[in-house]
Amino acid sequence: MLDRRLNAFRPDLADIALKGQVEAERFVTPEPAMVSRPVVALRPKPDRAIGIDTELLLGEEVHVFERAEGWAWVQAIGDGYVGYLPEDALGPVVTPTHIVTVPRTFVYSGADLRFPTRMVLSMGSRLRIAGEAETRGTRYLLLADGGALVARHLGPVSDPPAPDYVSVAGLFHETPYLWGGKSGFGIDCSGLVQIAMRMAGHAAPRDSDMQASGLGMPIERRALRRGDLVFWKGHVAIMEDEMTMIHANGHTMTVARETLEAAIERIGWLYGAPTGYRRPVAET
Structure with a gap:
C-alpha cells in the first residue's frame, strides 16, 4: 500500500505518475505553483477544523492536482508531502534568488x-x-x-549551505512547539530536523517515522555524537554532543535542551525507551 502522505491518489483522482499502481476514476498531470504566503498549513482533508500535517513556506514549489471550492490538492516538491491548502495561498512559479x-x-x-x-x-x-x-x-x-x-x-540560494545543521537547529531554541509546524513561529520535532538539515544542504523526510526508517544509517547508542538522532515512538531529538540533545517537544512546548539521560527517564513512563539511533549525515 502506497503511503498517502507521499503519493497523490484518491478513488476519484490520482497523479498520472501513479497510473498502473493505483486505481482511480481519473489521472491528471499536475500543474506547477508556488506558495505565496509566509506560512500555509497543509491538511489531510479540505477542512480548516481538522489538525494540520505540516506547513509550507513562502516560495516553496508544489504540484497542483485539483482546485475546488477554495482548496487546492497539492504535493510539495521539496519533500513529496501531499495535502490540501487554501487555493488563494498559491501563485505562479518564479525563480527565487x-x-x-x-x-x-x-x-x-x-x-x-x-x-x-x-x-x-x-x-x-x-x-x-x-x-x-x-x-x-x-x-x-x-x-x-x-x-x-x-x-x-x-x-x-546559490551560496554554499550552512556547514553544521546542529547549529542551525540551535537557532530555534525556545521557539514554540506546534504540532505539524515547520517554521520559526512554531515547529515540531521532525520539522526541526527537516528545516535544519535543509539549510545545511541535506534532504530529510518530513515525519519522524520516515526519518527513523530511512534517514542516514542506524548506529548504536554508545556511538552517539553531535548531529546524531535519537528516536522514540513518534518523536525525534538531535544530539548536540554525546550527552545533550535539542528537540521540539510537548513537555516544555518549546524547542529545548536536556540531557539524553533525563529525556529517557522523563519520556519512558509514557512512551517507552528510545526505538533507535541514526547518523543522518555520512562522515566525509
Missing part, C-alpha cells in the same frame, strides 16, 4: 527599519530580489513591489 537564513525576519514597506512591516517570514522562505538600498548604514534587499528586508537576514 535568496533564502531567509535567520529564524524570523520582517518585510518592511520600504528600506527603513522605522517603516511599517508588511509580513514576517521564517527561515527557509524563498524570495526573488529585485534590487538593494542602504539607509543609515543598514543594507536592504528589495522586492519588486517595494518591500524591503535586512540584507544580513538573507543569503543567495
Whole structure:
C-alpha cells in the first residue's frame, strides 16, 4: 500500500505518475505553483477544523492536482508531502534568488527599519530580489513591489549551505512547539530536523517515522555524537554532543535542551525507551 502522505491518489483522482499502481476514476498531470504566503498549513482533508500535517513556506514549489471550492490538492516538491491548502495561498512559479537564513525576519514597506512591516517570514522562505538600498548604514534587499528586508537576514540560494545543521537547529531554541509546524513561529520535532538539515544542504523526510526508517544509517547508542538522532515512538531529538540533545517537544512546548539521560527517564513512563539511533549525515 502506497503511503498517502507521499503519493497523490484518491478513488476519484490520482497523479498520472501513479497510473498502473493505483486505481482511480481519473489521472491528471499536475500543474506547477508556488506558495505565496509566509506560512500555509497543509491538511489531510479540505477542512480548516481538522489538525494540520505540516506547513509550507513562502516560495516553496508544489504540484497542483485539483482546485475546488477554495482548496487546492497539492504535493510539495521539496519533500513529496501531499495535502490540501487554501487555493488563494498559491501563485505562479518564479525563480527565487535568496533564502531567509535567520529564524524570523520582517518585510518592511520600504528600506527603513522605522517603516511599517508588511509580513514576517521564517527561515527557509524563498524570495526573488529585485534590487538593494542602504539607509543609515543598514543594507536592504528589495522586492519588486517595494518591500524591503535586512540584507544580513538573507543569503543567495546559490551560496554554499550552512556547514553544521546542529547549529542551525540551535537557532530555534525556545521557539514554540506546534504540532505539524515547520517554521520559526512554531515547529515540531521532525520539522526541526527537516528545516535544519535543509539549510545545511541535506534532504530529510518530513515525519519522524520516515526519518527513523530511512534517514542516514542506524548506529548504536554508545556511538552517539553531535548531529546524531535519537528516536522514540513518534518523536525525534538531535544530539548536540554525546550527552545533550535539542528537540521540539510537548513537555516544555518549546524547542529545548536536556540531557539524553533525563529525556529517557522523563519520556519512558509514557512512551517507552528510545526505538533507535541514526547518523543522518555520512562522515566525509
